[in-house]
Amino acid sequence: MSSPEEWTHPGPDAAPATAATPTAEQVIAGLRATDEGGADLVQLLTPEGERVQHPDFDIDITGEELRGLYRDMVLVRRVDREANALQRKGELGIWVPLLGQEAAQIGAGRAMRPEDMAFPSYREHGIAWTRGIKPTDLLGIFRGTDMGTWDPVEHRFHPYTIVIGNQVLNAAGYAMGQKFDGKVGDADGEATICFFGDGATSQGDVHEGFVWAAVYDAPLVFFCQNNQWAISEPTERQSRLPLYQRARGYGFPGIRVDGNDVLATLAVTRWALEECRQGNGPILIEAFTYRMDAHTTSDDPSRYRLSDELELWKLKDPIERVKVHLVKQQWADQEFFESVEAEAEQIAIELREYCVTLPDPPAGRIFSEVYAEGNPVLEAQRDEFLAYHAGFAGGEH
Amino acid sequence: MAAPTMDRPATDDAGVPAVQTLTIAKALNNGLRASMEANPKVIVMGEDVGKLGGVFRITDGLQKDFGEQRVLDTPLAESGIIGTAVGLAIRGYRPVCEIQFDGFIFPGFDQIVSQVAKLHFRTQGRLKVPMVIRVPFGGGIGAVEHHSESPESYFAHTAGLKVVSCSNPADAYWMIQQAIDCDDPVLFFEPKRRYYEKGQVDTTASPGPLFASRTLRTGRDVTLVTYGPMVRTSLDAAAAAEEEGRSLEVIDLRSLSPLDLAPVYESVRRTGRLVVVTEAPSESSISSEIAAKVQQECFYSLQAPVLRVTGFDTPYPPSKLEEEFLPDLDRVLHAVDRSLAW
Ligand SMILES: Cc1ncc(C[n+]2csc(CCOP(=O)(O)OP(=O)(O)O)c2C)c(N)n1
Numbered sequence: 001m002s003s004p005e006e007w008t009h010p011g012p013d014a015a016p017a018t019a020a021t022p023t024a025e026q027v028i029a030g031l032r033a034t035d036e037g038g039a040d041l042v043q044l045l046t047p048e049g050e051r052v053q054h055p056d057f058d059i060d061i062t063g064e065e066l067r068g069l070y071r072d073m074v075l076v077r078r079v080d081r082e083a084n085a086l087q088r089k090g091e092l093g094i095w096v097p098l099l100g101q102e103a104a105q106i107g108a109g110r111a112m113r114p115e116d117m118a119f120p121s122y123r124e125h126g127i128a129w130t131r132g133i134k135p136t137d138l139l140g141i142f143r144g145t146d147m148g149t150w151d152p153v154e155h156r157f158h159p160y161t162i163v164i165g166n167q168v169l170n171a172a173g174y175a176m177g178q179k180f181d182g183k184v185g186d187a188d189g190e191a192t193i194c195f196f197g198d199g200a201t202s203q204g205d206v207h208e209g210f211v212w213a214a215v216y217d218a219p220l221v222f223f224c225q226n227n228q229w230a231i232s233e234p235t236e237r238q239s240r241l242p243l244y245q246r247a248r249g250y251g252f253p254g255i256r257v258d259g260n261d262v263l264a265t266l267a268v269t270r271w272a273l274e275e276c277r278q279g280n281g282p283i284l285i286e287a288f289t290y291r292m293d294a295h296t297t298s299d300d301p302s303r304y305r306l307s308d309e310l311e312l313w314k315l316k317d318p319i320e321r322v323k324v325h326l327v328k329q330q331w332a333d334q335e336f337f338e339s340v341e342a343e344a345e346q347i348a349i350e351l352r353e354y355c356v357t358l359p360d361p362p363a364g365r366i367f368s369e370v371y372a373e374g375n376p377v378l379e380a381q382r383d384e385f386l387a388y389h390a391g392f393a394g395g396e397h
Numbered sequence: 398m399a400a401p402t403m404d405r406p407a408t409d410d411a412g413v414p415a416v417q418t419l420t421i422a423k424a425l426n427n428g429l430r431a432s433m434e435a436n437p438k439v440i441v442m443g444e445d446v447g448k449l450g451g452v453f454r455i456t457d458g459l460q461k462d463f464g465e466q467r468v469l470d471t472p473l474a475e476s477g478i479i480g481t482a483v484g485l486a487i488r489g490y491r492p493v494c495e496i497q498f499d500g501f502i503f504p505g506f507d508q509i510v511s512q513v514a515k516l517h518f519r520t521q522g523r524l525k526v527p528m529v530i531r532v533p534f535g536g537g538i539g540a541v542e543h544h545s546e547s548p549e550s551y552f553a554h555t556a557g558l559k560v561v562s563c564s565n566p567a568d569a570y571w572m573i574q575q576a577i578d579c580d581d582p583v584l585f586f587e588p589k590r591r592y593y594e595k596g597q598v599d600t601t602a603s604p605g606p607l608f609a610s611r612t613l614r615t616g617r618d619v620t621l622v623t624y625g626p627m628v629r630t631s632l633d634a635a636a637a638a639e640e641e642g643r644s645l646e647v648i649d650l651r652s653l654s655p656l657d658l659a660p661v662y663e664s665v666r667r668t669g670r671l672v673v674v675t676e677a678p679s680e681s682s683i684s685s686e687i688a689a690k691v692q693q694e695c696f697y698s699l700q701a702p703v704l705r706v707t708g709f710d711t712p713y714p715p716s717k718l719e720e721e722f723l724p725d726l727d728r729v730l731h732a733v734d735r736s737l738a739w
Contacts, residue, residue, distance in 0.1 A: 211477065
């Protein structure tokens with residue numbers, strides 16, 4: 001980790017930041033940052049598919065394991081592309097693309113044990129996949145038929161959280177509960193991981209989450225996917241300091257990992273979760289990655305970022321580098337790659353079919369499960385509404 | 398409260414007298430203690446609630462007896478208190494959060510309306526958020542700004558939350574325990590200026606339902622509906638009116654969401670007149686809601702429009718002016734006069 005003395009301050013020549021759109025200098029600063037990731041970046045697999053060693057975070061990986069990670073990434077990318085297309089066809093109201101962040105999510109997700117708990121934001125389709133959630137279960141939110149249909153208790157995967165940063169505090173409380181329950185400190189310990197973006201780090205809830213987790217020694221891994229943009233605002237608009245370095249101010253370790261490197265993400269997250277299980281948490285991981293598509297299907301990134309930047313990041317594609325490595329190692333042949341492609345196609349077909357046949361919920365859903373113990377005022381309102389509906393031909397619709 | 402009947406035991410199991418004279422503050426403390434003893438998952442959390450026992454001493458002695466893991470002196474951040482309580486509640490705990498003063502609930506507002514209120518609905522019942530948020534509220538204590546507000550309508554407006562307010566020691570003792578037992582999140586508003594008023598608490602009684610209003614005084618001429626700190630003011634007004642030969646009925650709402658208005662309708666059908674008394678500003682508030690519903694349900698019974706005696710639609714004023722802001726006995730009686738003059 002860098003010492004405070006190394007922390008850079010914008011020099012006198014730095015372009016003045018304005019409250020409006022980022023200046024050319026700021027965009028270039030962003031480019032420079034994305035090019036490098038900094039000296040502290042943990043990387044185990046280069047964009048060229050070369051294995052490199054890291055003194056603290058090495059990992060033993062078999063061909064079979066790496067094929068599994070590759071398959072995960074290809075499948076979630078296919079799910080993501082299909083859902084994106086479904087939105088374009090008008091079948092989904094909106095979609096939040098994951099493109100480019102597959103390694104960050106599969107690495108983190110596969111580092112978890114079943115008993116660990118995850119608190120996602122809204123882009124964590126890859127994490128959902130690793131928690132055994134069917135891709136079709138993600139659709140209700142974006143088609144507007146429901147608000148997430150998976151069981152958060154069974155899958156140990158909290159509902160998607162749209163309000164930026166809220167889930168970080170909910171995760172901190174949950175992790176405190178794990179500690180109070182005596183689930184920390186031995187081999188069958190539990191940990192919690194929460195996911196948020198670089199923009200979220202400006203939210204008060206994320207700061208408060210850091211404070212709570214620190215002072216209560218909560219077994220919580222903060223997993224920030226720094227995909228360089230919060231809609232149109234670059235990371236420079238959120239922080240002067242590389243985000244992982246913030247952890248120091250709260251009194252716990254912060255690590256920057258190459259978020260496009262599934263091996264590095266897996267190794268670092270595995271380590272961090274284990275530290276938490278043993279009672280040495282919390283830990284902040286900044287997964288340095290890139291959002292290769294729009295923020296959502298409603299966004300137009302051409303208004304705020306240079307196409308050069310995207311081209312540069314394409315060279316660091318998280319899936320391609322694993323493929324190259326698998327080939328170089330002779331861990332996979334053409335047949336394997338084709339079978340994964342075929343599987344991806346099959347999942348996409350199922351997703352499409354499911355999406356277009358997903359029925360609208362019954363009108364009574366509006367009133368259902370607002371309260372655990374009911375509410376007579378609301379029940380009267382519901383009864384009146386249902387009676388009104390029943391007056392139409394066909395009854396409830 | 399009714400006097401204990403002869404067949405009730407004079408002491409409870411632990412040998413404590415069944416009927417005690419307590420302040421609201423002490424009744425809340427005893428209620429919290431009873432809940433913590435009954436259920437190891439009940440935890441108390443907030444700023445200064447441990448060693449100090451809270452700025453109003455409502456949690457006095459609880460940390461000493463239940464330890465630091467069940468009574469948490471938290472960092473100073475309301476979103477943090479409420480947001481972490483959500484995580485604990487999901488994990489199976491029953492957190493009771495103390496917000497130090499009404500005006501400081503707003504940093505936690507986001508978590509309350511976005512997560513606390515909605516998780517059950519969003520997950521179709523798979524996640525319950527059984528937590529209590531205690532808020533000492535209202536004015537009359539000569540405090541600086543942000544220490545005297547009545548923000549309850551914000552929460553009553555939000556589906557998924559339940560909102561209650563106690564007005565006497567017996568209710569304080571029972572309602573806090575019932576709120577903790579409730580599987581829904583409950584905003585619990587405590588009338589801070591009444592904290593040290595005394596009354597009888599029968600710890601062996603069986604309390605009525607939590608989300609129900611209660612008629613505290615019957616009368617023929619005008620119905621007064623109120624809650625929290627204004628209950629005492631309204632009862633005093635009714636006693637004063639009686640000396641002038643006027644018979645006022647006083648109903649303590651107790652539950653602000655859901656509202657239990659059936660007893661109010663029944664009363665208004667008899668008296669034909671309703672005055673709603675609250676400290677909160679009147680616009681788009683609980684008092685508006687009552688006025689709207691009563692005119693809807695009791696239109697043909699009303700002899701006069703529903704009148705409201707409330708705080709003004711202003712920020713809470715500097716304390717030298719709070720006597721002007723807060724409804725008092727005279728303002729209540731003036732409204733009664735206007736109602737009867739119709
Ligand atoms: C409290 C809040 N403010 C604003 C928004 C609207 N919004 C949705 S996503 C987003 C950007 C978030 O960026 P970041 O945290 O970096 O996450 P990313 O989407 O890049 O993964 C904004 C401003 C929101 N959802 N919540």
